[in-house]
Amino acid sequence: MEKGRKVxxxxxxxxxxxxxxxxxxxxxxxxxxSELNRTRTPEDRRFYMEEDYEKLKCKIVGNKAxxxxxxxxxxxxxxxxxxxxxxxxxxYYDNDAMVNEVMYRIFTDIGLTCTMDAYQGVKCQGVRDDxxxxxxxxxxxxxxxxxxxxxxxxxxxLRYGGCIKREFDFYKQKVAPI
Amino acid sequence: xxxxxxxxVVLKERKPAISKVEEYMLLEEEGRRRAADRDSLPVxxxxxxxxxxxxxxxIGVDLYQEGFEEESKFADNVLFLSFVAASRARDCLTxxxxxxxxxxxxxxxxxxxxxxxxxxxxxxxxxxxxxxxxSKRFVNRRCTYLKGEISPYTWSAxxxxxxxxxxxxxxxxxxxxxxxxxxxxxxxxxxx
Numbered sequence: 092m093e094k095g096r097k098v099x100x101x102x103x104x105x106x107x108x109x110x111x112x113x114x115x116x117x118x119x120x121x122x123x124x125s126e127l128n129r130t131r132t133p134e135d136r137r138f139y140m141e142e143d144y145e146k147l148k149c150k151i152v153g154n155k156a157x158x159x160x161x162x163x164x165x166x167x168x169x170x171x172x173x174x175x176x177x178x179x180x181x182x183y184y185d186n187d188a189m190v191n192e193v194m195y196r197i198f199t200d201i202g203l204t205c206t207m208d209a210y211q212g213v214k215c216q217g218v219r220d221d222x223x224x225x226x227x228x229x230x231x232x233x234x235x236x237x238x239x240x241x242x243x244x245x246x247x248x249l250r251y252g253g254c255i256k257r258e259f260d261f262y263k264q265k266v267a268p269i
Numbered sequence: 270x271x272x273x274x275x276x277x278v279v280l281k282e283r284k285p286a287i288s289k290v291e292e293y294m295l296l297e298e299e300g301r302r303r304a305a306d307r308d309s310l311p312v313x314x315x316x317x318x319x320x321x322x323x324x325x326x327x328i329g330v331d332l333y334q335e336g337f338e339e340e341s342k343f344a345d346n347v348l349f350l351s352f353v354a355a356s357r358a359r360d361c362l363t364x365x366x367x368x369x370x371x372x373x374x375x376x377x378x379x380x381x382x383x384x385x386x387x388x389x390x391x392x393x394x395x396x397x398x399x400x401x402x403x404s405k406r407f408v409n410r411r412c413t414y415l416k417g418e419i420s421p422y423t424w425s426a427x428x429x430x431x432x433x434x435x436x437x438x439x440x441x442x443x444x445x446x447x448x449x450x451x452x453x454x455x456x457x458x459x460x461x
Binding site (some may be wrong): 108109113114117118120121122124125147148149150151222 | 336
């Protein structure tokens with residue numbers, strides 16, 4: 092292949108066949124987000140905001156995935172799968188401190204080693220073939236979470252910690268077992 | 270007998286249906302042909318640019334819908350350039366200047382000027398610069414060959430550069446159509 096064209100393809104994200112575990116995980120995420128989109132919150136609102144759901148997309152190139160998890164510019168996640176130490180990475184970008192707190196808890200619960208910047212996002216290490224499915228399921232929860240947390244704080248007696256716990260519990264009880 | 274032969278002529282003349290991608294490729298061929306025909310007046314070039322504009326728009330929309338937002342901007346650049354250049358094609362034709370003579374940009378000292386307006390800003394060149402910048406990000410090289418290299422930069426040279434950038438776009442588009450799979454919200458590449 093001509094060198095220029097190869098670089099073009101790499102830059103454009105078409106150089107390699109997609110990692111099969113990532114494709115399977117993406118399909119799970121696709122299914123989970125479709126199901127959650129039909130779900131209602133305890134406040135009887137849509138689980139996802141319509142404009143967020145419309146933007147959901149996952150593009151896989153080789154062992155890397157870029158997942159758009161919301162309608163805000165830059166609300167994305169980069170996931171890389173690696174089978175050997177130090178294993179793959181996850182970069183979750185969000186400027187909402189509460190959402191980052193929940194996602195940090197979920198990612199560490201999956202077994203990833205993470206650091207959190209409350210207003211920039213969560214970075215983790217340890218994504219492998221055998222946990223990437225759980226990672227993608229967790230990503231389904233990130234969409235419109237700011238909206239749900241706002242509802243939770245405004246319409247229930249729960250406050251900061253209680254609402255964070257409610258999202259985390261929902262993940263553990265409803266999403267993780269899928 | 271007459272019916273038989275008449276039908277034969279009709280059948281012979283009937284062109285096979287071609288795909289959209291093939292249609293786009295034919296447009297590239299036409300661009301190269303026009304660029305190489307330097308001794309002719311730019312008759313029909315405006316119409317050609319109009320068809321190129323439509324093709325670039327279709328490709329851009331398709332790429333965007335397939336999830337290639339960044340790459341669709343390259344198609345937008347081709348679209349816009351085709352649109353802008355149409356008036357230049359008209360100018361060359363009304364002045365009776367052949368493709369290999371009609372100037373788009375002329376170098377004086379180390380500056381380039383539009384020979385008609387004497388303006389330093391030349392829309393066609395500025396838009397080609399934008400295409401080159403985009404191309405460098407994707408292909409690691411510019412998509413034009415003659416811009417900034419020859420003076421006067423003629424309409425023929427411009428058509429050559431525009432077609433060359435369109436080729437880069439088409440190359441990527443064909444790859445997307447053949448190699449990428451889409452399922453629900455997921456998009457991935459599979460080697461074939």
